[in-house]
Amino acid sequence: HTDRILAPSLLAADWGRVTEEVTRAINSGADWLHLDVMDGHFVDNISFGPQMIQAIHESTDIFLDVHLMISRPDHYLPRFLACGANMITVHVEADHNVAHTLAEIRKAGVLAGLALNPATPFEEVVPHLAHIDLLLPMTVIPGFGGQAFMEDMMRKVEAAAAYREAHGLEFHIEVDGGVNPTTAAIAAKAGANVLVAGSSAFGATDMKAAITAMREA
Ligand code: DX5
Numbered sequence: 001h002t003d004r005i006l007a008p009s010l011l012a013a014d015w016g017r018v019t020e021e022v023t024r025a026i027n028s029g030a031d032w033l034h035l036d037v038m039d040g041h042f043v044d045n046i047s048f049g050p051q052m053i054q055a056i057h058e059s060t061d062i063f064l065d066v067h068l069m070i071s072r073p074d075h076y077l078p079r080f081l082a083c084g085a086n087m088i089t090v091h092v093e094a095d096h097n098v099a100h101t102l103a104e105i106r107k108a109g110v111l112a113g114l115a116l117n118p119a120t121p122f123e124e125v126v127p128h129l130a131h132i133d134l135l136l137p138m139t140v141i142p143g144f145g146g147q148a149f150m151e152d153m154m155r156k157v158e159a160a161a162a163y164r165e166a167h168g169l170e171f172h173i174e175v176d177g178g179v180n181p182t183t184a185a186i187a188a189k190a191g192a193n194v195l196v197a198g199s200s201a202f203g204a205t206d207m208k209a210a211i212t213a214m215r216e217a
């Protein structure tokens with residue numbers, strides 16, 4: 001299963017040793033680093049912003065997968081486009097012109113992702129599927145790590161994979177929330193190829209074994 005992209009989420013790292021934690025993820029076989037940006041408004045938690053991402057960008061070459069859980073992605077977009085992000089994922093539920101934000105991300109030479117919350121139907125993202133590089137059907141209610149994987153969301157993963165096939169499109173399908181070796185297998189079977197893992201990756205004593213297990217399960 002070398003086709004799976006493993007993306008540990010920094011949210012679950014030891015923030016007193018951020019650069020060492022990023023190095024630990026890279027040495028453990030991480031393909032991408034997932035960066036959860038939370039504004040205390042779109043979700044009930046506050047994490048970090050573009051300055052943190054810039055610092056990580058300057059200390060490593062790993063692909064930076066930025067997940068914006070913020071209410072006004074359009075307002076903050078110039079700052080996130082300038083901090084070294086390789087992929088910027090915005091939520092369809094946020095307060096912005098989604099098509100315009102996605103176009104702006106691509107215009108800047110950054111890959112564009114679109115996320116949807118568990119309560120949001122797949123139909124809401126359909127108009128945008130021809131204009132994205134990644135779709136993220138959330139497998140938990142966003143805001144916190146360590147929650148249980150919502151297996152019901154595999155219906156959206158399957159619908160996205162079927163739509164992509166029927167329309168000759170090429171976007172990645174990512175899952176985020178509650179991913180561990182058991183749920184990684186379920187998500188991959190449904191059609192997801194990018195697996196975000198917070199607690200099951202950074203929380204593992206042997207992160208390399210954890211990542212390998214999620215890649216091969
Ligand atoms: C949830 C975040 C996730 C989170 C995943 O709001 O978007 O990326 O860090 O954490 P785990 O893997 O612990 O569910």
Ligand code: ZN
Nearest residue numbers: 034036067176
């Ligand atoms: Zn995330």
